Amino acid sequence: MGRHLAIIGAIGTGFFVLTMAILLLTVGQAAAADVRRDRLDIVKIALSVVAGVGGMVALVVAYRRQRVVEDAHRHTQTVEADKAHDALERRITDAYRHGVEQLGSDRAAVRLGGMYALERLAQQNPAHRQIVVDVLCAYLRMPYELTEALGADDAAAVTEIDSADSRSQARSAQEEREVRLTAQRILARHLRLATPGQTTDTSDSPWTDVDLDLTGAVLIAFDLEQCQLRSLRMSLVIFVDDATFRNVRVGDAATFRAATFQAAADFRGAAFAGDADFGTTTFGGQAAFDRSAFAGDAWFGGVTFASDTGFDDAVFSSAAGFHSAKFLGTTAFDGVTFRQVAGFHGATFQEIAGFDTARFGGDAWFDGVCFNQDAGFRRVCFSHTVGFRAAVFGGSAWFPGSRFDGNAWFDASTIARAAWFINSHFSRGAWFDDPSYVRARFDDATLDTAHTASPRQWPSGWGVTTHAATAGTAKLVRGGRRH
Template sequence: MSNERESSAERLDTKRGYRALGLWPMWYALAACLLTAISLIVTAWLLFNWLIGSPPKASPKPLDITTQLELAKLAFATVAGLGALVALVTAYRKQRIDEAAQILARQMARDTTHDATERRITDLFSNSVEQLGHEQAAVRLGGLYSLERLAQDNPAHRDTVVSVMCAYLRMPFLTQNTPGVARRGVTYPLELLDALDRAGQQELQVRLTAQSILRTHLFYSGGSQPNYWPRIYLDLSGAELIHFELSECRVQIVNFEGARFIGGASFRKAEFTKIATFIGSDFQGVADFRGARLSHAANFDDSIFRGGADFTAATFSRMVTFNGVTFGNDAHFTKANFPDLVTFRSARFAAAAYFNEAAIQECRFQDSEFHGFAVFDSAQFSLRPDFAGVSASHPNEHHRWPDGWRTDSPGSDGMAPLVSWE
């Protein structure tokens, strides 16, 4: 019974193979060729007789030896022609089958190579991820470099590798190992080293290495660069980033929501081609965005810039919001370009705020506070700025407000409302 099922399955596979090659079974093909040949011969004979006229009927005469030999030759030629036709059909089918076999063999070889490559990549990826969870820092470093090599050699896996590195950086570090650092606030990595134990110092080196790998492959100076990884999405929301460096890098999407930047954070001349999110970020050192280009919407709402923020000559191509932001030190927006709406609702400028020579399409500063001095010299506004509910330190001779605005009588806290006098 099983042999019958196997034979039936083989016949079914054979039929499927014939259909895939576009071939009939052998007997069908031979029969079709013979019938076609006979039909052509009969048709040619009738057509020939019709063209020259059918010979008149006469009494049959016995065939002489010469005629018999000619007829025999004709019969042999016909048989030989039919044999040649069969041979031609057989050779054609064999050629088609051989070609299909070669194509199938190459496809199987490619599939085998692909499967072997994928297995090797999967094994390497699994081992590297497992190394990241090892208790020894040296093993974790090895895992990072293995992931880097895997992503460099296999572009299709770069997103996954970057996601793993970002997930590693999002895992708690200082909040668990050194809770005192979070309270004191660390400005420079060297101060952080002094506050960590040996295991913490080793983990710090692992994290700095992960950040360095990302920066290396996101660095973009134009043209063809084999080490650059395009169209990357960085999800570092809630991460603790130490002396973070993304200068002159090009990234598609970044998410730093709730991230804490310990030490300086440099985004100088960086380009974010799509959405950039910094909601609730905490910049403990200087945040350097000089010459940065944010091509789509950007959101800095509720962020804290403790060490100062420098957006000199930055370009915000779409809407950008700084609502509820605290600038604990000087905020520089000199020569910044805002071709769309920018909002600073309820923002707090604890020190100087420089907007001189900025190009601003539309801006709203409702309910913001300028505790230092504000400079808007030579700022260009396409639409009248909105300073409703804004208060500023008074008296302060260093203020340079846009035309049509001035401070009014100060209150007991030394802050005066900004009013329009036009």
């Protein structure tokens, strides 16, 4: 500051001397009578210049003083902000540590309190939501025995001490069940999107930008209906319904209706003990259900699979519905087992679809399905009626080595390239109308001759031999009988 003032003073002094010299030189050239008056004017001008320089010095001093005050104020604000941030982080850390410690308590009420404390922490601090979600998921991944509560008859069969122990264990199991249901409800409540016109009292915005990792967890009546999240990992998960516990209503083992998964969803090896509802769900990334098992009904009606989808070696023990589903990536159902009816009415397969070595134990319906590219049904077993009525094959249809043990309906379907039924077998009726299957190949295909009453019509150029190749079996050959 002193250096700046000295510089300004020197400049002012020099400017004053220069001004005086110029004015005196000018006055020296004027008439003598005007010298005294001009000298007085010169002094006045010089003093004005000095006053201006002084004003400049005052302005500079005021500016520098203001800068110092502002810098000090900003420094104070920064220090206070850092202190507030540190205090907030300490409070968050303490709250997080306390909540986690509560989850490890032997008392169910304390564990519940810990979950609600973590929920409040995530609600107030969006940057910490993922870690809270990870903690809740980790709790659900912890080992959990599906122990049923003992009834009065069971308790009477043991000693008084054993009875008391059994009741205590049953009570603990029921309490742990409630804690787990609470964790599931917390996740669902904050992942669920509000419907138009609906208000929520749980958050100002849903926690949609989080990932769920529930690998190997045991989930009870799991409900993510209308939820949205980034990615989901549920491989090796066991989904059970409320019927697992006595005196409790029966519910779906898992509900994902109208949910949205922005990235990958991993259900490989998952076991659904009850019904599974994925109706109108959107899978934005890869969806993997390989080796999954569905004990109850599985509903995938209206689902959108935006990327590659896999159901390889999955088992559907009850009805499976994929009506109007959209498979926009490569789809694989290789080795899948449908023990009851399987419905794909109106589904769309944008890329290659594979059902090789699949087993259809009930009726299989592909009516109105659109296969935009090749569809593979190699060595598939259709135990009952299979329908491809009005189906569209944008590429080739591959059925070599497949068995049709019930009626097979391909009427009104269209094929852009060719259909391959080489080495396939037809036990009952089969209906192929022209001109869709003009390029179909039935080399070495066979059919049972015992069911002559079943409706049969083969494509032009193909028919049944006039003599059986083996007892009760005939071959399809070119130029044979079409009916």
